[in-house]
Amino acid sequence: MVMALIASVPGTLPAAAEVDSFVSDDFDSVVLDPVWSVVDGRGDGSVATVGAGSGTNNSLRVMQPAADEDFEVEAKFDTAPSKKYQSMGVLVEGAGGYLRFDYYSTGSQLRFFAAELSGGSGTSLVDVAAPSGTSLWLRVSRSGGAWTVSTSTNGVDFTPRVSFSSSLSVSSVGPFVGNYSSKSAPAFTGLVDYFFNTAAPIVPEDGGGPAEEYSVSVSTVGSGSVTRSPDLASYPAGSQVTLTAVPDEGWSFDGWSGGVSGSQNPVTVTVSSDLAVTATFSEDGQPPGRR
Numbered sequence: 001m002v003m004a005l006i007a008s009v010p011g012t013l014p015a016a017a018e019v020d021s022f023v024s025d026d027f028d029s030v031v032l033d034p035v036w037s038v039v040d041g042r043g044d045g046s047v048a049t050v051g052a053g054s055g056t057n058n059s060l061r062v063m064q065p066a067a068d069e070d071f072e073v074e075a076k077f078d079t080a081p082s083k084k085y086q087s088m089g090v091l092v093e094g095a096g097g098y099l100r101f102d103y104y105s106t107g108s109q110l111r112f113f114a115a116e117l118s119g120g121s122g123t124s125l126v127d128v129a130a131p132s133g134t135s136l137w138l139r140v141s142r143s144g145g146a147w148t149v150s151t152s153t154n155g156v157d158f159t160p161r162v163s164f165s166s167s168l169s170v171s172s173v174g175p176f177v178g179n180y181s182s183k184s185a186p187a188f189t190g191l192v193d194y195f196f197n198t199a200a201p202i203v204p205e206d207g208g209g210p211a212e213e214y215s216v217s218v219s220t221v222g223s224g225s226v227t228r229s230p231d232l233a234s235y236p237a238g239s240q241v242t243l244t245a246v247p248d249e250g251w252s253f254d255g256w257s258g259g260v261s262g263s264q265n266p267v268t269v270t271v272s273s274d275l276a277v278t279a280t281f282s283e284d285g286q287p288p289g290r291r
Contacts, residue, residue, distance in 0.1 A: 022066040022073070022173050024196040036062040036174065061091055061176035068094075068170045072141040072198040075175050076155060078191040080132050081105035086188040087113075088177045090138050090195075094168040101149050102176070103136055112151055114162050126162035135193065142170075212237040214274045216259075222281030223248040235271040242268045245279040254280040 023035055038061075075090050081104055089102025097118035104113055112130040116123050130136075133153030141148045145165045150158035177190030194205055213234040218226040224247040235241055244266035245253040255263035259275035269275065 021069065021071060021199065022064050022197055024200055024202050025194065035064045037064065037172075038062050060178055061174050063091070063093065063172040063174035066092075066170050066173045070143050071170075071173075072139065073173055074137065074139045074194075074196045074198050074201075076193040077103070077136045077138075077175075078134075078193045079189065080110060080134075080136055081188065082110075083107060083186040083188070085179045086186060087179070088188070088190040089113075089175070090140055091174055091176050092140065092142075092168065092170055093172045094170045097168060099147070099166060099168060100176075101138055101140055103130060103138075103151075112161050114149055114164075116164075116166055116168070118168070125164050128161065130161075139198075214271050216241050216243075216269075216271060216275045216277070218243065219276070219278050220281065221278060222254075222283070223251045224253065224279060224281040226277070226279045237272060238270065240268050240270050242266050243277060243279075245281070247281045250284050251281045252284055254282050256280075 025035070073090060077088055079088070081087055083105055084107030085105070087102045087104035089100060091101075092099040097116065099114070099116050101114045102112070104111055110130050110132045111127060113127045114125040116125060130151055131153055135153070135155070137152040137155050137158070139150045139152070139158055141150075145167055146163070147166055148160055148163045150160045152158045175190075175192045175195050177188060179186065179188055194202070196202065213236050215234055216228060218228065220226060224245060227244045227246060229242045229244070232241075243256075243260065245256075247253050253263070253265055255261075256267065257278045257280065259277045260267055260269055
């Protein structure tokens with residue numbers, strides 16, 4: 001399973017008190033683990049189970065507290081930025097600043113970028129072309145004040161992209177997705193497969209077992225029927241089912257209620273819980289809702 005970060009454009013968490021090391025998450029649930037805090041600086045993004053910059057970090061991100069100690073984080077992304085201004089990567093936040101490590105697109109080329117922002121001033125650390133792939137990995141390693149960031153397209157062979165020194169006092173870490181233009185920029189859905197503390201990864205990832213399954217039940221009011229495609233007894237979490245309302249002769253479809261709303265027909269829903277959906281039909285020549 002993956003987590004979708006849906007951004008429309010690119011805050012900081014308060015400094016953490018005494019905290020333990022951050023935990024690994026393979027997002028193997030339809031509900032985001034409460035260890036994460038969703039930060040949507042622009043208020044135009046959503047999360048479902050981004051130049052060096054200056055000023056405020058407004059990227060859509062999920063962060064969790066992290067101890068100010070040595071660590072290594074590995075993140076896998078199942079999407080790649082393909083349009084100009086789209087970006088995704090890893091943020092490390094601390095008192096008075098943050099480090100950002102991300103893939104971004106120029107519209108014609110995928111690139112890797114790293115920067116440090118401290119005291120409202122940004123410093124670019126690296127900006128180089130990066131090979132693209134179906135999935136992309138980022139690995140961030142910290143040892144004292146020494147940092148190394150590597151990338152990969154297969155999760156096995158990592159290429160070091162930058163090594164540098166920073167005195168950032170770490171308080172939180174997490175993945176982010178965003179669009180860094182101050183003007184109109186294409187929306188971007190970033191899929192995060194996992195975010196691991198390599199000292200304690202989740203093995204096997206996603207539990208190695210079957211996904212949770214849920215029911216999709218349908219009923220009707222009036223004269224008509226509903227088909228499901230695919231028509232299954234239960235549906236794995238994250239799967240999609242298309243519902244089609246079919247009115248009988250002399251009847252018309254009015255709309256959906258229950259687990260689905262509106263009058264779009266057919267309608268496709270993503271299953272994340274048990275759904276009970278009702279299709280309402282009205283007899284032709286009668287006002288909607290009267291039979």
